[in-house]
Amino acid sequence: MTAPRNDRRIIIHFDYDCFYASVFENENPALKSLPLAVQQKNIIVTCNYEARRRGLSKLQLVSEAKRILPDVVIVLGEELGRFRNASKALYKFIENFTWSGKVERLGFDEVWLDVTDLVDYNQALLNFNDLSHSFFQLRKNDPTEGFPYDATSVAGHTFPHNPQQDSISRSSSAIPTFDPGSGNDLMVRLILGSHLAQYIRRSLEEQKGYTSTVGISTNKTLSKLVGNVNKPKGQTTLLPPYIITQEGPLPDLENPVESNVTLFLDSHDIGKVPGIGFKMSQRIRNHVLSRPAEHDEGLIYGGTKESVTVRDVRNFPGMGPELLEKLLGVPGAERGLGSKAWNLINGRDDTEVQQAKKVPSQISIEDSYIRLDNMPQVLKELRILTTSLVKRMHVDLLEDDDEPDSEGIKRWLAHPKTLRLSTRPRPPQNADGARSRSFNRISRSGPMPNFVFNLKENIDATVEKLVQVALIPMFRRLHPERGGWNLSLMNIGVTNMVEAASEDGKGSGRDISRMFKKQEEVLKEWKVEDKDVPPDPILKSMAEEDKKRFDAKRAEPSAGNEAPFDTLIGSEDMMIPTQNTVDESGMWEDDEEDEENRDMCHRCGAVMPAFAMAAHERFHTLEE
DNA sequence: CTGATTGAG
DNA sequence: GATTCTCAATCAG
The missing domain is CATH 3.30.70.270 (Reverse transcriptase/Diguanylate cyclase domain)
Incomplete structure (x- = not known):
């Protein structure tokens, strides 16, 4: 069992x-x-x-x-x-x-x-x-x-x-x-x-x-x-003993030797056991106390906190993995939680200490706000957060290339495939006394544009492009209403890391069968100094003329003081023609005659001229 | 795969 | 249960 x-x-x-x-x-x-x-x-x-x-x-x-x-x-x-x-x-x-x-x-x-x-x-x-x-x-x-x-x-x-x-x-x-x-x-x-x-x-x-x-x-x-x-x-x-042992041929009921594991764990509050957090301990407490555990009131005013210890749980009639599974096995919960919790309560934990990892599985940056309820502000914060994120990617995902004669060259250890934007809307306060629920975060994610991996480009330019072509559209998917929202938090993150092949050939996540999937194949040995950039879902989705503008900008020889991207294409209220744009008044710009020629990709939500959709769809097909 | 939930410091 | 700013695991669909 x-x-x-x-x-x-x-x-x-x-x-x-x-x-x-x-x-x-x-x-x-x-x-x-x-x-x-x-x-x-x-x-x-x-x-x-x-x-x-x-x-x-x-x-x-x-x-x-x-x-x-x-x-x-x-x-x-x-x-x-x-x-x-x-x-x-x-x-x-x-x-x-x-x-x-x-x-x-x-x-x-x-x-x-x-x-x-x-x-x-x-x-x-x-x-x-x-x-x-x-x-x-x-x-x-x-x-x-x-x-x-x-x-x-x-x-x-x-x-x-x-x-x-x-x-x-x-x-x-x-x-x-x-x-x-x-x-x-x-x-x-x-x-x-x-x-x-x-x-x-x-x-x-x-x-x-x-x-x-x-x-x-x-x-x-x-x-x-x-x-x-x-x-x-x-x-x-x-110290041992970790198991209960009895001296002699028969159990000595007068002098049982108690396991130090149980002795140690028993006095702990159930919620103090790592892995049993707030939700799980509440559910267990409710059952052991046979009523909802008092929380705020009891804790703050009365000081009569009802503590339920590991011992209380362990010794509760009928307690075991099955009962715990019933208590914790709400829809959506992890399966096998009952056994897991029971094992923890008994000090059994077979989880391995993880091998040191070269790259994190996700990187995210967030900030919280007293009031964030208009587009100009959102845009400003998006730029700040994105700048931090891109810098973090450079610190955490880039390593010096050890190849001979490649001094100072950096290579990507991993490429995140996904970009995510999360917000936490301020709880809608209902005047009619109903408790405002759901303090949670909501998020949208989409493919990471590959231009962020181009190290030759000015960071500010990369950031601006990322904000314009990816984050603003995601923000729109999160908050389709023009106003009325008020955010208490914004978070930008990158996930879905695809690790590049390591140089010594014994890299951690090296798995031949997985490496030869299309996407990985393309990204595998791609280095910063390479001329070609892997297929870019965003740039590909742009109309040809716009792409040329980006390419022209990219190919430009840096003449000492290179002007940042936004000063070249237009600063604050710059236009990225394939996207609906936002002006400083914070209103969505709806170009009436253009509207019917636009289309949104049903897979990634990217907005583009209708004629660009076919190529864009082909990109997705290639992805699968 | 995406988006939400839970748990950790 | 929330405050900060994260990161990982795991679920349903």
Whole structure:
């Protein structure tokens, strides 16, 4: 029915302490001794521990934070580039320690590392006659690189808590807590994992300037959760036994040995288990409490929060994968959620630590707004967002070409095939008291025009074209009404990455059968310096004359100060003849006599003259 | 494939 | 359940 435990891996989970604040502290060490908070829009997204000690917390209103702690140093953290760069550097640093390449990032500030192979190797190296003077080898076949350690005791904290050990954990003497020769394999492996974790953690602090909180266990869920026991700057190992064992031939009902996994998980609120989020925990809570769980009122005013713990759920009559499946299996939900949740509740998690990926599967940029309700503003914001997005694509999807004699040449690691525009309309407030529902995002997507991959073109020109030929039409599909909308958010993203063949021939996503599909074939070895641009759905859809204008512009020799695209074709109210255009008054321009000659593609929504549709259709046919 | 939902930090 | 600005997985159609 339910799979048995598998505790053969050793997984380390890293969580950098108050990451955003640490990035600023590393940029400017003088900040380290001050209470520091990082602001995005109107909220404090995180703050350092000095600020927390003095009463601040995450996700507080800026006004509230200033009231509580007028001295607080507040820095703006809306620009995420610095965090992304720091996160990548730390991730690369940690990646150096793996042999398997299993290093997975979660957000900017968490990393899982599967060190099973290093632990296996070093376990075999143990000399049982002198365990307290062991040496941890970081590289196979190199006995010199590594560190000495005491294999008779766990490094750092443990769960369950061991007061004796913890009280002197800051001193250098280690307390022998376990004899690895006695046959408890899991214990030995966790000890090795804890020492490796400590070594990496210290390296991270000494060489990179970042402190971290670490958990060591046998899967992702447990390692992540157990790390939280000692933070910041701590590490915690979840000790065996992980399964309930009974001594002797008969179960000793008087003295059952409890699994530390259950002991550890049971006190957690059900919603604290990674993978069981707000919706799932609400549904489980409702069932266990036999009534809708109180939320806002109970939480804020009464302080009578009804907490439903993992233990409450696990011990609830009839609880198991089947009941959970019924509770969680609403239409549209992931199937098999019941077993998944049941496994998580029991600390079973067989999901692998993902291999390091060369390219993200999507990149998106967004901003939120107090009021965004007219086209000129939308246009302005679209340009800003698109500029960031194109720059992000250059940073994240471009790599230096390693071919000889190709100095400074960049090549695309992957081409996103899809461009997406999402908005979040402000909830329509009904005067008649009915609750305004659906705070959700809506989106439209379409083919990514290939001109964005042309690096010879000015970024501003690329951005302007993208806005005009792709984003404005998408915006129109999202909001066909001329007005009346008010957006609280806009997001632009690229998805559907097609990875280019890697140069060393052993690239990650290399799959011959998939690579020879038409689209991939065309994109495969395409490099920036190539003259030919892959077939472009947008440009192809344009009338011939317009295409010539674009081509003429592209072929123009750059004479020092090249005028940007929009100044050549017309600035603010420029016309892209194949698209309906927008003027600064924010009205859709409807050219009456032109209207009947236009057509919209039923597949991608592109608007074009009727005579261009045939060629456009052919493009789509080729795509399939 | 698209568009929505859920979960994560 | 929402605030910020993301990213991944997964579903129905």
